Amino acid sequence: MDLDLAPEDEAFRDGARAWLAKHLPKTARRSRGGEPAGETPGDRLGALKAWQRTLYGAGYVALGWPREHGGRAGTPMQQTLLNEELVRARAPGLVGMMGVQMVGPTLIHWGTDVQRRRHLPKILTAEELWCQGYSEPGSGSDLASLKTTARRDGDEFVVNGQKIWTSNAQIADWMFCLVRTDPDAPKHGGISYLLIEMKTPGITVRPLIQMTKDAGFNEVFFDDVRVPVENVIGGLGNGWAVANTTLMHERNMLGSTTQTQSMFEGLLRVARSVTRDGRPASEHEAVRQRLAALKIQVEAMRLNAYRNLTATLKGRKPGIEASVTKLVTCELNHQIAATALELLGPYGALYRGSKHLVDDAFWPYEWMFSLGLIIGGGTAQIQKNIIAQRGLGLPRGKS
Numbered sequence: 458m459d460l461d462l463a464p465e466d467e468a469f470r471d472g473a474r475a476w477l478a479k480h481l482p483k484t485a486r487r488s489r490g491g492e493p494a495g496e497t498p499g500d501r502l503g504a505l506k507a508w509q510r511t512l513y514g515a516g517y518v519a520l521g522w523p524r525e526h527g528g529r530a531g532t533p534m535q536q537t538l539l540n541e542e543l544v545r546a547r548a549p550g551l552v553g554m555m556g557v558q559m560v561g562p563t564l565i566h567w568g569t570d571v572q573r574r575r576h577l578p579k580i581l582t583a584e585e586l587w588c589q590g591y592s593e594p595g596s597g598s599d600l601a602s603l604k605t606t607a608r609r610d611g612d613e614f615v616v617n618g619q620k621i622w623t624s625n626a627q628i629a630d631w632m633f634c635l636v637r638t639d640p641d642a643p644k645h646g647g648i649s650y651l652l653i654e655m656k657t658p659g660i661t662v663r664p665l666i667q668m669t670k671d672a673g674f675n676e677v678f679f680d681d682v683r684v685p686v687e688n689v690i691g692g693l694g695n696g697w698a699v700a701n702t703t704l705m706h707e708r709n710m711l712g713s714t715t716q717t718q719s720m721f722e723g724l725l726r727v728a729r730s731v732t733r734d735g736r737p738a739s740e741h742e743a744v745r746q747r748l749a750a751l752k753i754q755v756e757a758m759r760l761n762a763y764r765n766l767t768a769t770l771k772g773r774k775p776g777i778e779a780s781v782t783k784l785v786t787c788e789l790n791h792q793i794a795a796t797a798l799e800l801l802g803p804y805g806a807l808y809r810g811s812k813h814l815v816d817d818a819f820w821p822y823e824w825m826f827s828l829g830l831i832i833g834g835g836t837a838q839i840q841k842n843i844i845a846q847r848g849l850g851l852p853r854g855k856s
C-alpha cells in the first residue's frame with residue numbers, strides 16, 4: 458500500500474478543493490436535520506438539481522465513467538480524492554445519486570447503445586431522477602421471492618403488483634424495477650430488470666413518513682401499467698444478474714468511509730465543547746476510553762479502504778469489499794451519533810421546531826438516518842452472510 462500521492466493526484470485534489478471553496482453555495486451545507494429555513498421542498502429540490510448540474514459542468518459527476526458515456530475516465534484514486542473533498546466541504550449528496558451511482562453504471566455494463574443514449578445524459582445532469590423498485594411487502598432480504606408481475610402483451614408488458622420502501626419515488630421520473638416475467642421459471646430465473654417511467658398511468662405513489670419526519674420512502678402500486686418491451690435491461694429473464702450489478706454499486710455508494718471519518722471528527726468537537734465533572738468531556742477518562750474504542754475502528758476502516766483502493770489500482774476484481782465497508786461504516790455511523798447524543802445530554806435530543814438546536818440537529822438526524830442505512834441496501838445480517846460465505850468460504854447455515 459502506497460499512501461503517498463502522485464503529483465498529478467495532488468494537483469487534482471487541490472483543484473477540486475479550490476473549485477468547491479468557490480462554487481459550493483453556503484446554504485447547501487445545512488444539516489438535513491435542520492429547519493427548512495422558509496424554503497419549500499420544491500425550492501430545495503431545484504437547488505439540489507442545479508448543484509448537480511454545476512458539479513457536472515465542472516467534470517465532478519461520474520468522474521470514473523468512460524468519456525464516451527459522459528464521464529471523465531478518472532482513476533479510482535481521483536474518485537476517492539474527490540469524495541474526500543466533497544465531504545470535507547460539507548457538500549450535499551447528489552440528488553441524482555441513484556441514477557449516477559446505481560442505474561447509470563448498470564446501463565453502461567448491460568444496456569444497449571439506444572438505452573444508454575436515451576438515459577445517461579439526463580442522469581448526469583439530474584434532468585431525470587431515479588428510484589429503485591426492488592423490495593416488496595414480504596420480499597426484502599429474500600428478494601428473489603418478489604411477486605410483481607409483467608405479462609407480455611404485444612410490444613408492451615402489463616405490470617401489476619406493489620413495491621415498498623422505495624426511496625425518492627415521490628420525486629423520481631423513472632424507476633429501475635424488478636418484475637417477474639416468467640411465473641413458471643425457477644425463482645431467480647423468471648425475473649427481468651425493467652425501466653418504468655413514473656408518470657405512466659396506473660402508478661400510485663404513497664409516501665411513508667420516517668422517524669426523521671421526512672417522507673423519504675414510499676409504497677408504489679402498479680395497476681395494469683403498460684411498459685414498452687424495449688425497456689428491459691440485459692435481456693428477458695436475466696434480471697437477477699443485472700440487479701446484482703446495481704446492488705454492488707449501491708453498497709459502494711452507501712459505505713462512505715470518508716463520511717464516517719468526518720462524523721468522528723465532529724464527535725471530537727462535541728467532546729471538547731461539553732463538560733463532564735467540571736472539565737471538558739474530552740479529558741474525562743470514561744469518555745476518552747469510548748472515543749479511543751471508536752477511533753480504533755475508524756482507523757481500521759480507513760486503512761482497509763486504502764488496502765481496497767490499492768488492490769483496485771492494481772487491477773484486482775472487486776470481491777466482498779463493498780459488503781465489508783457497508784457493514785462497518787453504517788454501524789459505526791450509528792455508534793458515533795449515539796455517543797454524540799449521550800455527550801450532549803438533553804440538548805442532543807432537540808429536533809426541528811426548537812430554537813436551541815445543536816449543530817443544526819445533525820446528531821439526532823444522523824442517529825435516526827443511520828439506523829435505516831444499516832437495513833437499506835441489504836441488512837447487516839445479510840452482509841455478514843455474504844462475507845462469511847463468499848469471502849471466508851464458510852458453509853451456509855441451515856435454516
Ligand SMILES: Cc1cc2nc3c(=O)[nH]c(=O)nc-3n(C[C@H](O)[C@H](O)[C@H](O)COP(=O)(O)OP(=O)(O)OC[C@H]3O[C@@H](n4cnc5c(N)ncnc54)[C@H](O)[C@@H]3O)c2cc1C
Binds near residue numbers: 589592622829
Ligand atoms: C432507509 C431505507 C431505504 C430503503 N430504500 C429502498 C429502495 O429505494 N428501494 C428498495 O427496493 N428497497 C429499499 N429499502 C428496503 C431494504 O432493501 C429492505 O428493507 C431490506 O432489504 C430488508 O428487507 P425487509 O425490510 O423485508 O426485512 P426482512 O428481509 O424481512 O428481514 C427482517 C430481519 O431478518 C433478518 N434476516 C432476513 N433474512 C436473513 C438471513 N438469511 N440470515 C440472517 N438474517 C436474516 C434481517 O437481517 C432483518 O434483521 C430501503 C430500506 C431502508 C431502511
